[in-house]
Amino acid sequence: MPVHAHGTEVRETPLRAEPAARTVAKPKPGSPRVVIIGGGGTGAAIAWDLVLRGCSVILLERGELTSGTTGRHHGQMHCGARYAVGDRSIARECMDETRILRRLVPDAIEYNGGLFVALNDADADFAPTFIDACLEAGIPARETSLASALSMEPNLIPTIRRAVWVPDGTLDAFRLPLAFFASARSRGADIRAFTEVVGIDVERGAVVSVLALDRVSGSECRLPADLVVNATGAWSTKTCALAGAAIEVTPAPGTMVAVEGRLCNMVVSHLHPAGDGDIIVPQRNLSIIGSTQRSVDDPDDSAVRRDEVEALLSYADAMLPGFSSRPVHAAWTAARPLAGRSGDEGRSISRDFVAVDHESSGGPKGFVSAIGGKATVLRAMAEKTADLACTKLGLVSPCSTRETPLSPYRDFFKGRD
Ligand SMILES: Cc1cc2nc3c(=O)[nH]c(=O)nc-3n(C[C@H](O)[C@H](O)[C@H](O)COP(=O)(O)OP(=O)(O)OC[C@H]3O[C@@H](n4cnc5c(N)ncnc54)[C@H](O)[C@@H]3O)c2cc1C
Numbered sequence: 464m465p466v467h468a469h470g471t472e473v474r475e476t477p478l479r480a481e482p483a484a485r486t487v488a489k490p491k492p493g494s495p496r497v498v499i500i501g502g503g504g505t506g507a508a509i510a511w512d513l514v515l516r517g518c519s520v521i522l523l524e525r526g527e528l529t530s531g532t533t534g535r536h537h538g539q540m541h542c543g544a545r546y547a548v549g550d551r552s553i554a555r556e557c558m559d560e561t562r563i564l565r566r567l568v569p570d571a572i573e574y575n576g577g578l579f580v581a582l583n584d585a586d587a588d589f590a591p592t593f594i595d596a597c598l599e600a601g602i603p604a605r606e607t608s609l610a611s612a613l614s615m616e617p618n619l620i621p622t623i624r625r626a627v628w629v630p631d632g633t634l635d636a637f638r639l640p641l642a643f644f645a646s647a648r649s650r651g652a653d654i655r656a657f658t659e660v661v662g663i664d665v666e667r668g669a670v671v672s673v674l675a676l677d678r679v680s681g682s683e684c685r686l687p688a689d690l691v692v693n694a695t696g697a698w699s700t701k702t703c704a705l706a707g708a709a710i711e712v713t714p715a716p717g718t719m720v721a722v723e724g725r726l727c728n729m730v731v732s733h734l735h736p737a738g739d740g741d742i743i744v745p746q747r748n749l750s751i752i753g754s755t756q757r758s759v760d761d762p763d764d765s766a767v768r769r770d771e772v773e774a775l776l777s778y779a780d781a782m783l784p785g786f787s788s789r790p791v792h793a794a795w796t797a798a799r800p801l802a803g804r805s806g807d808e809g810r811s812i813s814r815d816f817v818a819v820d821h822e823s824s825g826g827p828k829g830f831v832s833a834i835g836g837k838a839t840v841l842r843a844m845a846e847k848t849a850d851l852a853c854t855k856l857g858l859v860s861p862c863s864t865r866e867t868p869l870s871p872y873r874d875f876f877k878g879r880d
Contacts, residue, residue, distance in 0.1 A: 489651050490514070490517070490518065490519035490520075490651045491517065494517055494518055494519040495517075495518050495519065495689045495690065495856045495858060496518070496519045496521075496687060496688050496689045496690075497513050497518045497519065497520050497521070497688065497689065497690045497691070497692060497852065497856075498520075498521050498522075498523065498660075498673050498686055498688040498690075498691045498692070499513075499520060499521070499522040499523070499691075499692045499694055500522075500523055500660045500673070500691065500692065500693050500694060500695055500702055501522075501523075501524060501531070501693065501694035501695040501696060501698075501702075502522055502523070502524025502526075502527075502528040502529065502530075502531075502644075502654070502656060503524075503529060503531045503532060503533035503534075503640065503694065503696055504529070504533040504639060504640040504643070504838050504841040505533075505694045505696065505833050505836070505841055505844055505845065505848075506522055506524070506692075506694035507522075507528075507640040507641075507643035507644045507647065507841070508640075508643045508841040508842050508844065508845035508864070509692055509694055509833060509844075509845040509848050509849060509852075510522045510643070510644070510647035510652045510654065511643045511646050511647040511650075511652075511845065511864060511869070512842075512845040512846060512848075512849040512862060512864050513692075513849050513852060514647050514650040514651055514652050515650065515862075515863050515864060515867060516849060516853060516858065516860035516861075516862070516863075517858065517860055518852075518856075518858070519651070520647065520651070520652040520653065521652070521653045521654075521655065521686055521688075522647070522652060522653070522654045522655065523655050523658045523659070523660055523673070523675055523686075524654075524655070524656045524657070524658065525657070525658065525659035525660070525678065526656070526657065526678075527656055527657070528640070528641075528644060528654070528656050529636070529637055529640050529641075531695075531696055531697070531698070531797075532696055532697060532797045532798055532799065532800065533636060533640055533838060534636055534637060535636070535719075535795055535796075535797035536636055536797055536838055537719055537742065537744050537751060537753045537754060538633055538634055538635065538636050538744050538746045538751065539631060539632075539633065539634070539730055539742060539744045539839075540561055540564065540572055540574075540631060540632035540633060540634040540839050541557045541561070541631065541837055541839045542557055542558050542561050542577065542602050542629050542630040542631045542632070543555060543556065543557030543558045543561075543597075543600055543602055544577065544579065544593075544597050544602050544604060544627075544629040544631065544732075545732065545737060545742070546737075547593065547596035547597045547599070547600045547602060547604075548592060548593060548596040548736065549736075549737070550815070551596065551599055551600045552815075553815055554596070554597070554600035554602060555600045555601050555602075556840055556843055557837070557839055557840060558600060558601050558602050558630075559601075559843070560839055560840045560842060560843050561630065561632070561839065563842060563865055564634070564639070564839070564842070565632075567642075567842075567868065567869050568638070568639055568642045568869055568872070570638060570642070570871060570872055570873075571634055571635045571638035571639040571642060571872060572632055572633070572634050572635070572639075573632055573633040573634070573635075574630075574632045575631075575632055575633055575728055575729050575730070575745065576628060576629070576630060576631060576632065576729045576730070577628070577629045577630070577631025577632070577729050577730035577731070577732060578607075578612060578615065578616060578619075578626055578627070578628055578629075578727075578729050578730070578731050578732070579593065579604075579626065579627040579629060579732045579733070579734040580612065580619060580620075580623045580625070580626050580731065580732070580733065580734055580782060581623060581624040581625040581626070581734045581735075582620070582622075582623060582624065582733060582734075582735075582781060582782070583624065584624065585735070586624060586625070586733070586734045586735050587624040587625045589734060589735060589736070590606065590625045590627060590734060593627065593734060594606060594627060597627075597629065602629060602630065603629075603630060604627050604628065604629045605627065605628050606625065606626070606627050606628075607626050607627065607628050608626075609623060609625075609626060611626075612626035615728065615729065616727050616728060616729065616731060618726050618727060618783045618784075618785070619727075619731070619782065619783060620781065620782060620783070620784050625734065626734075627734060631729070631730040631732075632730065633730065633744055633745060633746055634838065634839070636838065637872075638872040639838065639841070639872075640841070641872040641875040642869045642870060642871065642872040642875075643841070643869065644875050645869075645870040645871070645872060645873075645874035645875040645877075646869045646870040646874075648875075649870055649874065655675075655677075657677065657678045657679050658675050658676065658677055658678065659675065659676045659678055660673050660674070660675055660676075660702065660705065661674050661675070661676045661683070661705070662674030662705055663691060663702075663705040663706035663827075663830070664685070665706060665707060665827045668827055668828055669827055669828035669829045670688060670690070670691045670706060670827050670828065670829040670830045671687065671688065671829075672685045672686055672687045672688055673685070673686050673688060673691060688829070689829060689856060690829045690830070690831070690852055690855055690856055691706070691829060691830050691831075692831055692832070692833065692848060692852060693710075693830070693831070693832040693833070694832075694833050694848075696762075696798075696800035696834070697712065697714040697715075697762035697798035697799065697800040698714075698762055699712045699800065699832055699834055700712055702832075703821070703826070703830075703832060706821070706826065706827050706830050707826065707827060708821040708824075708826030708827060708830060708832075709824070709826070710819060710821075710832055710834065711802065711803050712800055712801065712802060712803070712834055712835075713758050713801040713803060714758065714759050714760070714761070714762035714798040714799070714800065714801075715756050715757065715758045715759075715798065715799040715801050716756075716757060716759055716762075716764070716765045716796045716797065716798045716799070717753060717754035717755050717756045717757075717796065717797060717798075717799060718753070718754055718755045718767050718768065718771040718772065718775065718794060718795070718796045719751050719752065719753035719754050719775070719794070719795060719796075719797075720751070720752050720753070720772055720775045720776060720779075720791060720793075720794045721746070721749045721750065721751045721791070721792040721793045721794075722749065722750050722752075722779075722786060722787075722789035722790065722791055722792060723748070723749060723789050723790045723791075723792050724748065724749070724750060724789050725745045725747075725748050725749065725750060726743070726745070726750040726783050726785075726786060726789070727743055727745050727750060727783060728745060729745070730742065730743070730744050730745070731743045731782055731783065733778075733781075733782060739754070739755045739756065739774065739775070739778065740752055740753070740754070740755065740774060740775045740777075740778025740779065741778065742754070743779055743782060743783060743786075749792055750779075750783070750786065750789070752775045752776065752778060752779035752786065753775065754775075755771045755774070755775065756799070758801075759798070762798040762800075765796040765797070765798055766796065767794045767795060767796050772791075772794050800834055800835060801835060802815065802816065802817045802834040802835035815835055815836070816833070816834065816835040816836030816840065816843075816844045816847065817833075817834050817835055818831060818832070818833055818834075818844075818847045818848040818850075818851045819831060819832040819833075819834060820851055820855065822855075828855075829855060831848065831851050831852055831855065833845075833847075833848040842864055842865075845864065846862045846864060846865075849862060850862065
């Protein structure tokens, strides 16, 4: 039986959203019709936001739900500390969203905290800058004694120079978006997996419908839309081209390696400016080191490279000696959807999120894209995109996802055997 990197058995049955055998709210007749392309966390959260604002939503995913970058990320609930020195506003947003997610989706989060460790003099000198930046971003970072750090994380290399506690955590890459899918569906969203958008129809300068291919039956259908939201992440260049629109996105694959055994309790990070292999996330009974970063033209060009795996294992050993001697459970790659273009490996591109109105750059009316960001901030990304979508639709309806309870992720499977 194949096994997913995070330790779960790969599902033989697809995550296809079957119609639930229970009462589902129906959108009101005359509601604006929105088609969302892409069934990752971003699409899921946008679907939830827009149904709450009164839209009639159809979400189309070419594969299984979460089969893109969403189902393959590192599983870190970023409190923002990693970004605090470089970009306070991203860091602050991560911290805010961490607080919201802990309230909305407790079942998807292990609130285990994080430890940034200084491995050498340069790292130790960086600590005050790091702590100040975190505090300025509203992240309650605090230096902890070496004895305390080593008692919390006995497998840490004993020569660490300094350690800083931050409110990071572990999140479940599947349960988080499934809670949004389940909630959106309970309010009437039509969520279709294995349905690829192969065309976007534009008439008199405005998007009017999408052409969808059912990849199971091979049949095609046209779905009318008042607005189309592209949430295809690293695949956005191709999706936008279907509507005759352009977008700047760099697919930036990163590799992660999971070894058997939970070698740390918290998320352990190297205390230095961001680089490769500087985060170890404990996930179920695995420890995951990640990641690397390079940029490619085709997001499906994501083969794992042996040199990356070897480098990652050696970075992990520097923090948790013996990491590389554990049995390797899996190594895999996922493509970051970085908003912008870069000639380098993409590290110079911001990790920020943008909601793009294509009409404002000569593209068709009624077409918007959601690009970039992180799984941790999916709700905030959806709020910004749905704000833009509502403006385009002339719909006055504020966001209510901060306070509206989400369905438990298990509800996604209701109505199935
Ligand atoms: C190596 C790595 C590690 C990461 N670690 C973390 C982490 O620890 N914590 C964190 O918060 N974030 C992390 N991230 C970021 C996070 O994974 C992404 O920001 C997030 O998953 C993006 O979700 P998305 O829904 O925008 O994209 P995706 O999940 O990629 O969804 C896009 C979907 O669109 C579908 N699609 C494409 N074309 C079509 C079409 N024509 N028709 C229908 N569907 C289509 C694809 O199949 C795909 O499922 C990491 C990213 C990487 C690469």
